[in-house]
Amino acid sequence: MGEAPTAGVVVVRAGEVRSGEGPVARTLIESPTLRVVLLELTPERELPPHRPPSHLFLSILDGIGELLAGDAILWLSPGDVAVVPGGTVRGLRCPEGRLVALAVVTPPPAPEDHRQEPGLTWPEQGQGPDPAEVIRQEHRGLMDGVASLVHLARTASGTDLSELGPALRAATHFLEHELLPHARAEERLIYPQVERVLRACGGATATMEYDHRRLEALTTELAGAISSAGADGAGELLQQLATTVQMHFDKEEELYLPLLGRLGRDDREELVRSLVGGPSGAAESSGPAVSDQKEDGR
Numbered sequence: 584m585g586e587a588p589t590a591g592v593v594v595v596r597a598g599e600v601r602s603g604e605g606p607v608a609r610t611l612i613e614s615p616t617l618r619v620v621l622l623e624l625t626p627e628r629e630l631p632p633h634r635p636p637s638h639l640f641l642s643i644l645d646g647i648g649e650l651l652a653g654d655a656i657l658w659l660s661p662g663d664v665a666v667v668p669g670g671t672v673r674g675l676r677c678p679e680g681r682l683v684a685l686a687v688v689t690p691p692p693a694p695e696d697h698r699q700e701p702g703l704t705w706p707e708q709g710q711g712p713d714p715a716e717v718i719r720q721e722h723r724g725l726m727d728g729v730a731s732l733v734h735l736a737r738t739a740s741g742t743d744l745s746e747l748g749p750a751l752r753a754a755t756h757f758l759e760h761e762l763l764p765h766a767r768a769e770e771r772l773i774y775p776q777v778e779r780v781l782r783a784c785g786g787a788t789a790t791m792e793y794d795h796r797r798l799e800a801l802t803t804e805l806a807g808a809i810s811s812a813g814a815d816g817a818g819e820l821l822q823q824l825a826t827t828v829q830m831h832f833d834k835e836e837e838l839y840l841p842l843l844g845r846l847g848r849d850d851r852e853e854l855v856r857s858l859v860g861g862p863s864g865a866a867e868s869s870g871p872a873v874s875d876q877k878e879d880g881r
Contacts, residue, residue: 617689622675622682624648629676632703635696637688639667641675646682647780650675656708660779672703718773721765728757791839794831801827 607623624630624646632651641650641664648659651674652667659665667673675684735750781787805820846854 613691615690617687618691620686620688622684622686624675624677624682624684626677626679630674631699632672632674632705633697633699634670634672634703635688635692636669637690637692637696638669639665639673640687640689641665641667642685644683644685646677646680648675648677648682648684651705654706656706674705676705714773718769725762725765728761731757788839791831791834794827794834797827798824798831 607628609621611619611621613619622630641659643659643661643663645661650657650659650665650667651672652665653671657665675682731750732754735747735754738750739747778787781789801820801824805817805824808817808820843851843854
């Protein structure tokens with residue numbers, strides 16, 4: 584964590600909260616006017632509905648939470664802040680995984696303020712419509728156009744492009760008026776909501792991991808094609824591998840690696856130590872190549 588903080592200053596990582604029986608609460612500071620608490624909840628541990636006289640300021644640090652405020656259930660994710668006035672029915676629960684939140688309560692509640700009144704329960708709520716199915720239907724509607732692109736790509740190899748004029752114009756129209764508008768709508772409407780959930784679930788790099796699994800599958804398929812008579816499809820598989828690798832590296836270097844510059848000094852040093860001595864050997868393998876170049880004068 585670097586240098587020791589000034590006396591009285593508390594610095595805590597959200598991951599340092601440890602599980603236990605009931606909602607885990609670590610009091611960071613308490614005075615006659617307020618109490619600051621770091622909370623950890625899981626689906627088995629929640630703050631049940633209650634009606635304390637204290638005001639509540641709640642900031643979500645990690646995970647997804649459901650806040651009961653009066654008769655409304657509010658879905659919260661990292662970065663969200665909620666203020667609940669004193670005397671309002673409130674409760675907090677974690678539908679899945681782990682929820683970490685910073686709670687400021689003023690004035691500090693008395694022990695009896697946490698008791699659950701008879702009849703105070705979580706209200707029932709329906710699931711609502713499924714936006715994922717709406718998107719899947721749009722994808723299915725676009726697949727005929729995508730299939731036409733694949734067929735055109737295969738046909739274009741070794742063919743005079745002047746013979747493909749109508750097909751190329753149809754492909755361009757599909758891209759400009761159907762596929763790209765769909766992509767722009769996803770960026771405007773879907774991705775902001777997905778990002779909220781990714782931050783809460785720690786899955787912001789899931790798409791990169793999907794690339795890795797895709798590379799594994801293509802490598803296995805290529806090995807099978809090469810071992811078979813005639814190596815049918817090897818050329819197309821090699822093209823898919825090259826395209827996937829190039830796009831994966833582009834995403835890492837343009838979107839992910841710059842974020843590492845925001846790490847603190849200690850985290851940077853630990854990450855470099857892990858990379859140099861890690862099982863991938865990425866940093867180690869690059870070392871000799873650099874030294875060889877220097878020795879050769881290049």
